[in-house]
Amino acid sequence: MTDEPTQRPLSPWDLPTGHPGITFLTGKTALFALADDPRFSYCLYVPRRHSPDGPPSPLVIAVHGTRRRVETVRDAMADFAERHNCVLLCPLFPAGIAGPNDVDSYKLLSPDGFRADEVLLSMVEEIALRWHVRTDRFHLHGFSGGGQFAHRFAYLHPDRLASLSVGAPGRVTLIDPTKTWWQGTADMEKHFGVQVxxxxxxxxxxxxxxxxQDTGTADFAPVDSLGLAPAGRNRIENVNALRANWQDHGVRSRLDTVADVAHDQFGVLPVVREFLAAHLAR
Known part of the structure; x- marks a missing residue:
């Protein structure tokens, strides 16, 4: 790439064959700051077959957990993206954005701070300036803190999703007009301008x-800073509570319980890949 300022982000096909900048824009990319808000960044996996020709590539988004191992998540999904010729986007929501002790605001979409859902949509629009990807709908997976983000994002932007994979959330937001955010959806319009x-x-x-085996509670907060308790005593109970709540509202889903796996994103990834592959094929 070049150190010269440019009005448009360079794409891999803007560079001559063999240019070293191509390695930052294909395969396992560098981490890029979001132009609209450089506090946030993202990396991608861009398959070798990616080109400006033909229909735009499907987009898969994988959202990190509390420890924010964003590049590790990307690397674990790289072979999948190559095999299915989809672009993989992994956003980074750093800790400390909403205060020195903040680790959770991105999960809750932070109605009183930054809007993590809008940050993600800005990333989607930005990568479309550089890569040939579909932006109207994408496939979203999140695990642990990312699972919290993913199902709440679905409440706000169901029209942007092609499929949704929610893994092991520590807290869930039920469709419940009697409880306020984040436990329920009573005040969604006040915070976000939309109703569920x-x-x-x-x-x-x-x-x-x-x-x-995801029954551990060592890092499972019984209440949050507002004194609000999760739906279940552990993540298995949370997943079952959320699934049952959605089913009561006519939302069908599949539940994959992975044997001999505790709270481990990489342990459940095989069934996540299977789910995503089926819907990428559609």
Whole structure:
């Protein structure tokens, strides 16, 4: 690439064959700051067959957990992206954005701070300036803290999703007009300008995924800073509570419980890949 300022982000096909800058824009990319808000960044896996010709590539987004191992998540999904010729986007929501002790705001979409959902949509629009990707709908997977983000994102933007995979959330937001955010959806319009629409989720392919041994509570907060308690005593109970709540509102889903796996994103990834592959094929 060049050190000269440019009005348009360079694409891999803007560079001559053999240019070293291509290695930053294909395969396992560098981490890029988001132009709209450089506090946030993202990396991608861009398959070798990616080109500006033909239909835009499907986009898969994988959202990190609390420890923010964003490049590790990307690397674990790289072979999948290559095999299915999809672009993989892994956003980074750093800790400390909403205060020195903040680790959770991105999961809750932070109605009183930054809007993590809007940050992700800005990333999607930005990468479309550089790579040939579909932006109207994408496939979203999140695990642990990322699973919290993913199902709440679905409440706000169901029309942007082609499929949804929710893994092992430590807290869940139920479709419940009697409870306020984040436990329920009573004040969604106040915080986000939209109301939850279960009908918009009914045609969305949904996977819930959890390790059969994910019953540990060492890093499972019994209440949050507002004194709000999660739906269940552990992540398995949370997943089941959320799935049952959605089912009560006509939203169908599949539940994958992975034997001999505890709270381990990489342990459940095989069934996540299977789910995503089926819906990429559609």
């Amino acid at each position: 629409d279960p009908a918009a989720l009914r045609d969305l392919p949904v996977q819930f995924v959890i390790g059969a």
